[in-house]
Amino acid sequence: MAAYKHSTVPANGEKITSEEGKLRVPGRPIVPFIEGDGIGSDIWRATQAVVDAAVKRAYGSERAIAWMEVLAGEKAKERAGEWLPRETLDAMSEFKVSIKGPLTTPVGGGIRSLNVAIRQELDLYSCIRPVRWIKGVPSPMKEPDKLDIVIFRENTEDVYTGIEWASGSKEAEQLRLFLLNEFGVKNIREGSGIGIKAISPFGTKRHVVKAIQYALARKRTPLTLVHKGNIMKFTEGAFRDWGYEIAKERFRDQIVTEAELSDGRTKDGRLLVNDRIADSIFQQVLLRPAEYSMVATPNLNGDYLSDACAAQVGGLGMAPGANVGDDVANFEATHGTAPKYANKDVVNPGSLILSAVMMLEHMGWQEAADRVVKGLEGAVGAKQVTYDLERQMEGARKVSTSGFGEAVVAHMGQ
Numbered sequence: 001m002a003a004y005k006h007s008t009v010p011a012n013g014e015k016i017t018s019e020e021g022k023l024r025v026p027g028r029p030i031v032p033f034i035e036g037d038g039i040g041s042d043i044w045r046a047t048q049a050v051v052d053a054a055v056k057r058a059y060g061s062e063r064a065i066a067w068m069e070v071l072a073g074e075k076a077k078e079r080a081g082e083w084l085p086r087e088t089l090d091a092m093s094e095f096k097v098s099i100k101g102p103l104t105t106p107v108g109g110g111i112r113s114l115n116v117a118i119r120q121e122l123d124l125y126s127c128i129r130p131v132r133w134i135k136g137v138p139s140p141m142k143e144p145d146k147l148d149i150v151i152f153r154e155n156t157e158d159v160y161t162g163i164e165w166a167s168g169s170k171e172a173e174q175l176r177l178f179l180l181n182e183f184g185v186k187n188i189r190e191g192s193g194i195g196i197k198a199i200s201p202f203g204t205k206r207h208v209v210k211a212i213q214y215a216l217a218r219k220r221t222p223l224t225l226v227h228k229g230n231i232m233k234f235t236e237g238a239f240r241d242w243g244y245e246i247a248k249e250r251f252r253d254q255i256v257t258e259a260e261l262s263d264g265r266t267k268d269g270r271l272l273v274n275d276r277i278a279d280s281i282f283q284q285v286l287l288r289p290a291e292y293s294m295v296a297t298p299n300l301n302g303d304y305l306s307d308a309c310a311a312q313v314g315g316l317g318m319a320p321g322a323n324v325g326d327d328v329a330n331f332e333a334t335h336g337t338a339p340k341y342a343n344k345d346v347v348n349p350g351s352l353i354l355s356a357v358m359m360l361e362h363m364g365w366q367e368a369a370d371r372v373v374k375g376l377e378g379a380v381g382a383k384q385v386t387y388d389l390e391r392q393m394e395g396a397r398k399v400s401t402s403g404f405g406e407a408v409v410a411h412m413g414q
Ligand SMILES: NC(=O)c1ccc[n+]([C@@H]2O[C@H](COP(=O)([O-])OP(=O)(O)OC[C@H]3O[C@@H](n4cnc5c(N)ncnc54)[C@H](O)[C@@H]3O)[C@@H](O)[C@H]2O)c1
Pocket: 039, 101, 102, 103, 104, 105, 115, 317, 332, 333, 334, 335, 336, 337, 338, 339, 340, 347, 348, 349, 350, 351, 388
């Protein structure tokens, strides 16, 4: 085991290991957590209590998580002198499964975003955002229950890699002239800022493989490749083509493509793989939500689509997320640090609690995951909710962050 200067490895815990992409989870797995900045400590406290209660009810003394705090964000800066200590990344990698609250983006610290840095350093190439309605959560839709979708957003390529040069910079001008002189590109105006969008077969295929494996394991269909290939043929269009290619190459007996079907529907239990243009999917999830179950898409499309779908079912306060790589996974709240509510014990811990549900499912601890969901649905159903939901629900009782956690535990059953 690696040595940790700022964290203590729980003596009573064991490492989660992985073999050929399959996790082996001991009875007392060590799970590193990053509390997070701002509201992080409030929502983490509630989440940990809920998870521990669910695991205890599901497995008695057979199983328990050995939590290990690792530092990132303001707490790390204060205690270790840096925003993202190397040993935090080492722990997340060594122990395979971790969870985090939101982190501040340091201003002027030379780091674009701690969250992006974690994803890139650990090569967590797929972002998973399941979006479904929890009964009772206020939503702008008439039938929010019709949307139940899991969005796989590629994390390492496309425009988020941040390869761009400012208007007026030497590099932007050099690049403009290079493209003009070498490739005859005449339509980049002088003084343009220039960004580069790169999408590779390697990046696309490993991402689509992850999405297909997830769909098959959970019997979700269809898997929709979302792209803007009608305009950007060699990046977005190629994403679609490589997606179909790897689906047929690796999963031939388990999938069928839309083009291979006469009536557009599968009846034999195989996963249907289809594709939609990015602008059309935004209409589709509003007008025909029940026809979609999983999406695999490049980074920027996924960014927009995840938040748009979350809004349909009641907003980011209840939207969980995970970032996964070959054998390392990190689960996280999808909202930010909401600094004005920090340490007031008022915000909604739903996003982090649901991320913990994803984590338990990932570990194969489904019985515990089910109890958390039951508790959450029970608390919302009983209208015991935090301020953000209470103000939109008739007859609701406002509870604190910790109070909501307690309500979830109370509704979990045995
Ligand atoms: N994944 C992450 O760690 C992550 C994501 C987004 C933003 N951030 C960071 O968070 C900081 C603040 O960002 P922001 O203000 O743009 O977004 P934010 O999500 O922190 O807050 C926006 C508003 O949403 C509401 N809100 C957010 N979470 C809530 C919750 N759990 N319960 C109830 N209401 C909630 C609050 O009204 C808040 O003022 C920035 O430093 C940003 O970089 C981090």
